Amino acid sequence: MSFCSRLTMLFAILMGGAVTTSWTPLLAQVPDPIAKLQADAATTRTSDWGHWGSDPDTYSSWKTHSNRLIPVYSFGMDLQSVRGENSLYRDAAAIEKLYGYLPEKTLNPNAEYFDQTDVYRLQKQAAESGKKRVILFVFDGMDWDTTRAAAIAKSGRVAYDQGRGEGLHFQDYRGTTTDFGYCVTSPHNDGTNVSVDKQIVVNPDGKVRGGYDPELGGDSPWSPIKDADYPIGKSKQNRQAYTDSASSATSLMSGIKTYNASMNVNSMGREALPIARTLQEDGFAVGVVTSVPISHATPGCAYANNVHRNDYQDLTRDLIGRPSIYHPGGLPGVDVLIGGGWGMDKDTDGAQGKNFVPGNRYLAPEDLEAIDIQNGGKYVVAQRTNGVAGTEVLSKAVEQAKTDGKRLFGFFGAQAGHLPFQTADGNYDPVVSVGNPKPAKAEVYSEADRVENVQLREMAVAAMEVLQSKNERWWLLVESGDVDWANHSNNIDNSIGAVLSGDDAFAAVVQWIEQNGGWDDTALILTADHGHYFHLVRPEALIQTLDK
Structure with missing residues (x-):
């Protein structure tokens, strides 16, 4: 069966059996209560x-963003080595080693939660235990409250108010060993200044230090927040920084605390090695898939180094093995x-420094040309093409990459x-959305x-097909990045849709x-990089019934 046919059949199964290759929605045209909730709230700026x-x-x-505790789900392995009695937040020396200082009121002898950097260690443990396939699945910006909102909308019932929850595939799946926990996402600091052209950190200590105070923020994701200003870094009792996506992605990928906007660079400006590169050196194939631009914070941190997250073209150069400002000799690149x-x-982009090349903001035209196998490069290139279905474009590229033993680069949007x-x-x-x-x-x-x-599911399957064809040992990042975009817009309709996607x-x-x-040979860790600050006051409002 061709890859295209497999994708079509997979889509049919997920949608309940109706086979189609069109993006035209299969759902009947029915009233859309959640869209109405969002539109009314955005217009009136009030909501009950x-x-x-x-x-x-x-x-x-x-x-x-906010400093809320974030859910972590594991499959093919458990979380026992990092949570509860093994939590580093029960050990003052471990906390100080992690942050480089002991944040105020962060030591908690009863902590059940662990740290975001432990997700890096869990991936490393999976590979060291003999797992041949390690998958990190990141829902950017999806905290426990966002997850619960989507679960209610999908299941049509308010089934839980604490814990792992139910109603979504990743909550309900029991086809292997699975576990649930939650972690701290606080950065090393916020407010560090850098020079993109010199790739140096100017003020390593930043302006606001990180840490997590469970007395103010809660000792679980569903616990009441005692100081409403604490999660957003405005507490008068204990002001601690909340993370951005780059610092948190660095924690997930490289296992360190760093400043906001860092891409695998520590608080002093030194390079940190992401797990993808460590495993690649050990013979793994590596891949990156995202629903947002290829060198945004999370996908960029999967492989690249840079002092600032907005140096998009250079981050992409690291990902595809081209000479970059941080790596003039080039990295091997992802598969x-x-x-x-x-x-x-864009014609200009000051945030990217003096070496910005006019053209695509995320991928310099000369770099795209250089990587294409048609020009002697290593990648089969699949781009959005006028008048051609994206599924067809990607499917053909997958088959060619598998047949010829080449890498795969897909560019859509x-x-x-x-x-x-x-x-x-x-x-x-x-x-x-709110404006x-x-x-x-x-x-x-x-x-x-x-x-x-x-769609993201097609990208993920395509990546696994190519990686498996290249090597039985591989690592893959899958990012559902649009959850974060929806939550930044305070748009509950988009937020739920992004989680469901x-x-x-x-x-x-x-x-x-x-x-x-x-x-037997696979470990998958599903989490978010940080939270936002949504409060669901009347959960039954999200139940989508036709009489609303």
């Missing part, structure tokens, strides 16, 4: 069912890279370079945007594993 931020009287009072960023052209946003009802029709002073316009996708792109990708990954050797 939920709110973003510390002010319950305002639908949106905070539009960025598979599939993501967004297509069509995002719609507005802002990400894949089209799925909404809570499974369609691709976002409604307004200032008026609601922000929703993205609108053309038929071409839908047809010419692929990522959950479908997880289901596809699991099905592929079960059909290709099973779990």
Whole structure:
């Protein structure tokens, strides 16, 4: 069976049996209660069912990250080595070693939670234990509250108010050893300045140090927050920094605490080695898949080094094995890279330093040309193509890469370079987000945007196919990056849709594993890089019934 046929059949199974190759939504046109909740709340700025931020009287009072504890799910392995009595947060010396200082009120002799850097160690343990396939699945920005909202919307019931939960594929799957825990995401510091052109850190201590105070933030993700300002770094009792996606991705990939905006560079400016490169040196094939631009914080941190997350073209150069400002001699490069960023052209970009090349913001034209096998490069290139279905483009590239023993590079995207946003009802029709002073316009996708792109589940399966064809030992990052974009917009419709889209990708990954050797040789860790600040006050409001 061809890869295209497998994708079509997989899509059919996930959607309940109806085989189609079109992006046209299969769901019947029914009232969309969650879209209405979002539109009404964004317009009036009030809501009785939920709110973003510390002010319950305002639908949106905070539009960025928080210092909440984050869920971690493991498959093919457990979390016993890092949680509970093994938590480093029970050991003052271990905390000081991790942060380089002992953050105020961070020692907790009763901590059940662990640290985000432990996710790196869990991946390392998996490989050292003999696992041949190690998968890190990151839902960017998905905290426990975001997960619960999506589970309620999908299941149609309010089934839990604490713990692992149920209703989503990754909550319910029991086809292998599975475990659940939660971790601290606090960075080393916020406010460090850097020079992109010199690749140096200017003030290593930053402005606000990290740490986690469970007395104020809660000792579990569902515990009451005693100081509403604490998770957003504004507490008058104990001010501690909340992370950005680069610092947290560095923790996940390289196992260190660092400053916000760092890409695998420690607080002093020294290089940190991500697990993908460590495993690659040991003979693993490595791959990166994302629903957002290819060199954003999480996919970039999977492999690259840079003092700042916005140096996109150089981060991509590291990923594809081209000479970069941090690695003038070039890195080996990943075996598979599939993501967004297509069509995002800029003439200038000061954040990327003096070596920015006009053209695509994430991939310099000369680098794309150099990696293409048609020009003697190492990658079969699959780009969004006018008038051609994205599934067809990707499928042909996968087959060619497998047949010829080549690497795979996939480049897709719609507005802002990400894949089209799925909404809570499974369609691709976002409604307004919170704006200032008026609601922000929703993205609108053309038929071409839908047809010419692929979906995260297709990207993930494509990556596994190519990696497995190259080596029985491989590491893969899959990022559902649009959860973060939705939560930054304070858009519950997009947020739920993004979680469900990522959950479908997880289901596809699991099905592929079960059909290709099973779990004996596979470990998968699913988590987020940080949280936001959504509060679900009246959870039954998210139950999608036709009479609403």
